[in-house]
Amino acid sequence: MSQPKRAQVPASKGVLAEKSGLRVRDRIMRAASDLFYARGIHAVGVDAIVSEAGTNKMSFYRSFASKDELVAEYLRTEEREGWHCWDETVAKYAGNPRAQVEALFDVLATNIDPKGARGCPLANAAVEITAPDHPGRPIIEQYKAGMRRRFRELAREMGSRDADSLGDALLLLWEGSYLTRLTLGQQGPVQDAGKAARALIAAYTDS
Amino acid sequence: MSQPKRAQVPASKGVLAEKSGLRVRDRIMRAASDLFYARGIHAVGVDAIVSEAGTNKMSFYRSFASKDELVAEYLRTEEREGWHCWDETVAKYAGNPRAQVEALFDVLATNIDPKGARGCPLANAAVEITAPDHPGRPIIEQYKAGMRRRFRELAREMGSRDADSLGDALLLLWEGSYLTRLTLGQQGPVQDAGKAARALIAAYTDS
Numbered sequence: 001m002s003q004p005k006r007a008q009v010p011a012s013k014g015v016l017a018e019k020s021g022l023r024v025r026d027r028i029m030r031a032a033s034d035l036f037y038a039r040g041i042h043a044v045g046v047d048a049i050v051s052e053a054g055t056n057k058m059s060f061y062r063s064f065a066s067k068d069e070l071v072a073e074y075l076r077t078e079e080r081e082g083w084h085c086w087d088e089t090v091a092k093y094a095g096n097p098r099a100q101v102e103a104l105f106d107v108l109a110t111n112i113d114p115k116g117a118r119g120c121p122l123a124n125a126a127v128e129i130t131a132p133d134h135p136g137r138p139i140i141e142q143y144k145a146g147m148r149r150r151f152r153e154l155a156r157e158m159g160s161r162d163a164d165s166l167g168d169a170l171l172l173l174w175e176g177s178y179l180t181r182l183t184l185g186q187q188g189p190v191q192d193a194g195k196a197a198r199a200l201i202a203a204y205t206d207s
Numbered sequence: 208m209s210q211p212k213r214a215q216v217p218a219s220k221g222v223l224a225e226k227s228g229l230r231v232r233d234r235i236m237r238a239a240s241d242l243f244y245a246r247g248i249h250a251v252g253v254d255a256i257v258s259e260a261g262t263n264k265m266s267f268y269r270s271f272a273s274k275d276e277l278v279a280e281y282l283r284t285e286e287r288e289g290w291h292c293w294d295e296t297v298a299k300y301a302g303n304p305r306a307q308v309e310a311l312f313d314v315l316a317t318n319i320d321p322k323g324a325r326g327c328p329l330a331n332a333a334v335e336i337t338a339p340d341h342p343g344r345p346i347i348e349q350y351k352a353g354m355r356r357r358f359r360e361l362a363r364e365m366g367s368r369d370a371d372s373l374g375d376a377l378l379l380l381w382e383g384s385y386l387t388r389l390t391l392g393q394q395g396p397v398q399d400a401g402k403a404a405r406a407l408i409a410a411y412t413d414s
Binding site: 038043118122127128130141148168173175188191200203 | 384
């Protein structure tokens with residue numbers, strides 16, 4: 001899931017350098033995360049990252065073997081935060097898988113900063129990272145495979161006739177919600193995603 | 208809709224230069240289209256494009272004012288081809304909106320080269336192009352708004368109780384299908400998209 005805080009584009013160059021207590025590596029990670037999310041992975045070079053982090057290339061390469069390694073680290077962090085957000089959302093409705101799915105879709109429709117939400121950072125990275133041997137690829141694929149498993153598991157817990165199909169259908173709605181936010185905005189089709197999810201659940205569970 | 212032919216990554220550098228009868232501008236467009244689709248817009252620079260097209264930067268800038276203008280032209284071409292594919296698909300089932308939607312989803316599940324399909328070129332561009340004043344942005348937004356209108360219109364023709372919601376739900380499945388192909392492959396959840404579309408249509412039309 002995307003993080004509202006990621007919607008904040010850094011206000012000015014080198015602003016992170018002013019924050020005391022952050023090590024260089026952490027400053028680089030934070031600057032890179034903000035820039036990658038806001039502008040894309042390929043559009044942001046090491047120069048822009050070190051400038052934003054208030055450091056230099058030498059320090060960068062002491063912390064990361066390559067930009068690709070930094071990208072992989074960024075994706076691992078986003079993966080952790082995505083699951084954290086998911087777990088927090090479903091925890092409120094423990095034992096009620098239908099309410100859990102509804103709550104997840106509600107987050108997509110309502111709980112995002114409308115000014116800058118750029119969808120799922122890992123799905124976006126799947127569009128950008130095309131080299132099969134990029135260290136970020138397995139992280140993306142593992143994250144989305146995990147999401148597929150979770151939706152299928154929720155469908156099973158609901159007693160769906162065809163839990164794998166229902167789970168996959170929910171994942172399609174979910175991923176489509178991210179993508180339409182980028183083209184038709186936060187007030188576009190994503191607002192109907194929860195309704196569509198409810199209709200699918202009813203269709204697959206005889207209720 | 209994505210074009211199967213786009214899945215072909217150029218075989219070798221400069222191969223297009225050997226094709227007689229293609230003007231420089233056309234060679235640049237064709238090389239750029241293949242490279243943008245296969246590797247992404249930001250990952251491909253003017254140098255790579257002119258090399259693939261068998262020309263040089265001077266010729267490039269005689270044909271295009273900037274890379275951004277070339278990207279916009281690429282997106283306009285993909286938009287035309289996308290609608291052409293859509294129109295061809297629905298023409299076979301004129302007067303039967305339900306069969307038209309089913310045929311569209313069948314194309315997603317079956318009619319794509321499994322080796323290289325990279326989803327919808329315009330949706331991918333929405334992930335990459337973040338500057339609001341990029342000349343490609345309005346083309347992407349217009350294309351997806353047109354797709355939304357078409358799905359809503361098909362839902363209306365089906366006699367759906369809530370045609371706008373059904374149309375939007377179908378668009379969410381559609382866009383999610385593109386995105387999951389990039390993360391979970393052609394044999395992943397996209398294979399269940401048609402089934403999910405049928406379930407949604409049934410749920411929204413009392414049949």
